[in-house]
Amino acid sequence: MNSHPGDIVESKIKDLAYDGKAVGEIDGKIIFLNAGLPGELVRAKITKSKRNYNVGKVIEIIEKSDERIEAQCSHFDICGGCTWQDLDYERQLYYKRKQIDDCLKHIAKFETVDLAEIIPAPNQFRYRNKMEFSFNTNPEDGFALGLHRRGRFDEIFNLDECYLTSEIDPEIVKWFRTFVKESGMSAYNVTEHTGFLRFLMIRHTQNTNQIMLNIVTVDGEIINLEKLIDDVKSKFPEVVTIVQNINNQKSNISKGEKEFIHYGDGFIEERILDCRFRIYANSFFQTNSLQTENLYKTAFELLQPNQNDRLLDLYCGAGTIGLTAAKMVDEVIGVELEPTAIEAARENAKLNDITNATFYTGLAQELLRNNPEILNGVNSIITDPPRAGMHKKALKALVEHDHKRLVYISCNPSTFARDAQILVDSGYSLGKVIPVDMFPHTMHIELVSIFER
Template sequence: MGKQIEVDIVDLAFDGKAVAHNDGKVVFLDAGLPGERVTAEIIRSKPRHDQARVLNLITKGPHRIKPTCRHFGGCGGCAWQDLSYERQLHYKTKQVGDCMERLAGLPDVKVHETIPAPDQFRYRNKMEFSFHTATDDSFTLGLHRRGAFDEVFDLKACYLQSELANEIVATVRRFVRDHSLPVYDVVKHTGYARFLVIRETTYTDQVMVNFVTNYGEFEKSDELVAALTALSPRITTIVHNQNGQKSNIATGEIEKVLSGSGSIQEKILGKIFRIKANSFFQTNSAQTETLYRTAFDMLSLDGDDRVLDLYCGTGPIGILLSERVKEVVGVELVTDAVVMARENAAANDISNITFIEANVVEYLRNQAPEGDPFDAVVIDPPRAGLHPKALRRIKEMKPPRILYISCNPATFARDAKELVAIGYELPEVRPIDMFPHTRHIELVSVFSQS
């Protein structure tokens, strides 16, 4: 047993850990909320900070609320269901401010209050569940336990997805059990059933079920289709993806459509977007509309502008911007996403947009037109932020305006520091809550040349 301490929690850190002070050192705790006093056990000690596990809550904080979900605490999904929503927003705003001040060295950038999500539950349009072998020939299907990537618990209900999606989880679990399908073993790399991915649209009420397995024919597929079809007519398509790679990700290399068209269509700001199993789409449809609307309001464009949409996915930003500008070029790495981006443009009758399948770094280095700069560049990268080589090229191109949408304030702050250092102005940053009860933060900003 490590050393026991009694501390007051004063803050929440960027990764969701609670922060306290003890013996002149910062202590990061696995639980607890600001305003609470706890006893904890130090589990790791470093020269400048300690890590501790909360043993007992001595004084309850003013913002603690009763969590809605029975799995809260043990589930790796939600981190903050026991914190009032208003305080969740407060800490998200504060964390963006901390990143701008400490990581970017830009304390004067105005960080607006985080825009709340309209729905705090049932907001996700995509959830991924893992199959996991247990020691005694049984298996689990659900989400990872908090802090334990090698453990999956049997999920009964998740409040971030629809009730139908919860029924789909139960149906697929029963199907795998009743048909004795072997579950994939992540250590031995044997077995078949790997993941269940459910995607559902908010505005068009369509559901896609994606059963992801190891390589091999899915002989009982008709029976799974029958079981799911009997569940609800809202399930408009069912697909089977095979993934024989060791890396534990719920995407497939070989896809077979078992029923329906293999895609679902979501409506965002009046335009239709096709979503397939393996392509990126923002996971909170209602708040995506707020995200894009906020971004477009901040990026004032005119009818003669040419826009470069980097990391464009299935093309929503460029497609929505296309009617305001002369021309848009979208760049995306994933083939399926580019194919769909082109289809989405055609389905929405848009002809002034071109999509290029390329790595952003390669595109900027070898394909971006010389001497004819874009008026605005949109950057919406994955969590890692801009690749250093892409950033270097953008600094050389010096577009008059850059719309940067980020899902990671830390990498955003790193990139913002570099852009401001070469003369860009960054007056404000607008955090948007796309993911209530989790510590994930999305933000929008526009850099402009003075």
């Protein structure tokens, strides 16, 4: 029997796929589901039907796995933030490590892999230093401020608690919701594109305890701004800066075209290993500061940098890896697409009195081919590409160069496996692969690995 989109089906979960999706089977055809653990029987709605597989959304878990535990958060059933909060942490780690093992065996076709035990997160809860809370209008209260309902871009629920952020964040959200009600400001409607307030982004550094509030709106002035600042100062003294980003575009993102600084300097400062980093409203910064320190330390242990090295930090973001390594090597070269991240990298180099780091802005695949001075003399490389993995041309440029050691940090085991196969086919040997859990209660997993020639 053929199944079609809209059909309601029952399926036993056989396994978890590379990206953490549950894999079941209906009438001999694979179905990928958004939830479910191996052994569970689920009822699901088919959302897509292809020749070789179906995709579906779980409506009900009919037979639950013994691995399920009580989730701590009262919003767990509806919130899109955590998908695995009701899975025992040890089992989360098991499935995350298995994702990497599966990818390296099935995608890269490696028979044996030196896959280390996973490095668990230092904090299972309250590990995020950044959270974006969204506004949307709603018929009951006029508006909601909180997080997205699971799988819904247009439905926001009023958040009262969150175990991924610091304890203060939900308190700020509740205070701001009342402030907005009293001031009469309107919330943005994401389908009709009307209204004023779009997001409240809270960044809260873990090592230095500084908070930034970024209020994202369309063009216009925040009502009772003076009172807002006074309230924040008296209620939340950890807040050191308040900014307003203006996004008039339909795209529902918090990055604005313009920014106004209403209080403080417009940035907060975090410490990673021995370095200080300024974080602006729109700069990329690793969201789990404590585990980032472990991630970088692991990368340096594999790389074994020394004072004669010329180190290439490829896809360097705001330069955090290269700058924390700068004292261990002779010279650091950073390459990154985002001009604002490179500006931040240069500023952070100055802030830390680092004079042996040079940064290039542009596409890695173009810079490595067109600017031979970047790779000239480089003997060690750390590459940390986005989820899509490395561009083929960037990989080719590395393969043709004669460095000895390459540390690859990846947040996506399947694109890592694809790139690892190319590197191994080109003469590198893959050493240790070390999984690092940066995001407990989600399916995401990071890894650090070493390639040598």
